[in-house]
Amino acid sequence: MNYKKNQSGFTLIDTIIGIVIVSFVLTGILFVIIDLNVKSVRNETIAKGTAYANSVMHYIRAHKFDENYADSGQPWTYPLGQDGGDFDDIDDFIGADWSIIPGYVNDGYQATSNVIYVEATTSWLTNCGYATDYKRIIVTVTHADLLNPLVLTSLMTPHGN
Amino acid sequence: MEIKLSNMRKIVQNRNLKGFTLIELIVAMVIVGVIASLLVVFLMNSMNAFNRVSTRKSLILDASSSIQRFSREVSATYNIVFAGSKLFQFTTTTFDTLNVLEYEINTDGTLTRRFSGGNKELIAQNINYSNSNFTYYNVNDVIGIPIRRIRLTLLFENNNQSSLFTADVSPETFRYQ
Numbered sequence: 266m267n268y269k270k271n272q273s274g275f276t277l278i279d280t281i282i283g284i285v286i287v288s289f290v291l292t293g294i295l296f297v298i299i300d301l302n303v304k305s306v307r308n309e310t311i312a313k314g315t316a317y318a319n320s321v322m323h324y325i326r327a328h329k330f331d332e333n334y335a336d337s338g339q340p341w342t343y344p345l346g347q348d349g350g351d352f353d354d355i356d357d358f359i360g361a362d363w364s365i366i367p368g369y370v371n372d373g374y375q376a377t378s379n380v381i382y383v384e385a386t387t388s389w390l391t392n393c394g395y396a397t398d399y400k401r402i403i404v405t406v407t408h409a410d411l412l413n414p415l416v417l418t419s420l421m422t423p424h425g426n
Numbered sequence: 427m428e429i430k431l432s433n434m435r436k437i438v439q440n441r442n443l444k445g446f447t448l449i450e451l452i453v454a455m456v457i458v459g460v461i462a463s464l465l466v467v468f469l470m471n472s473m474n475a476f477n478r479v480s481t482r483k484s485l486i487l488d489a490s491s492s493i494q495r496f497s498r499e500v501s502a503t504y505n506i507v508f509a510g511s512k513l514f515q516f517t518t519t520t521f522d523t524l525n526v527l528e529y530e531i532n533t534d535g536t537l538t539r540r541f542s543g544g545n546k547e548l549i550a551q552n553i554n555y556s557n558s559n560f561t562y563y564n565v566n567d568v569i570g571i572p573i574r575r576i577r578l579t580l581l582f583e584n585n586n587q588s589s590l591f592t593a594d595v596s597p598e599t600f601r602y603q
Contacts, residue, residue, distance in 0.1 A: 313589075323595050
């Protein structure tokens, strides 16, 4: 009868081919799990970097809008930047060294800060090139494991200082 | 076509239906055992990776939520009541001097928050007590008074994994001169 012909079961070759296929599938699964591991590291890098950027932002915002604020008032300093070697207003932190907040630099984080004058004509975003009542603070944290830098920004005015 | 009972018995006896011998069973068990142990070795890495990932995830979640809460509340500090390495007590307005907020690192490895003498609220756990603390910096960025900046350092530890988190808070009421 016909059905009896092909009833010899798996040969050794069949079994070996089967094992090879299964091992390929298992390797694929392993790669997925390894990728999960990398993603988790990225989450941690973002969490830590955000804490770092937040600390830097706090630090800058605890300073005066402008060094002329308590004295003669306006005109505000122009151009912005570190002046006099002291940190008495927010724009003194342009290009400042943020290694004073430890626990991050050794982990490969790099924080930079910038302060620019903005107003309505520049959509409150880009440097308008002259003194206004609005300064934008930009804190950027970078790390080799981050695809994009972490950026925090906030606007500051002399009012309510 | 009819089959008699006697013929049927013959058919059954002629076939090779004796069942497994002890030797065959043992050989099969050994083979299965070898394959299973190879599989365990192969899967062990993945299982460890999974454990590591889930431990790490909960650790990071604890760390970021506690730091977020701490920095939000402490940034509104108006008056410092007590500033110790494991305990920070403060109030947040000029007129309310009664309702003290406090953050404390406890010996059981937890970070707790307490408002106005109420119950301690668990903020984070799995903290290494001796390596976690509050530090206070003055206007010259040196440890000392008057306090301008409050630093919370937390070393999280769980299942042989650790992660150090640091957050600096400079309350806006303590404006630098």
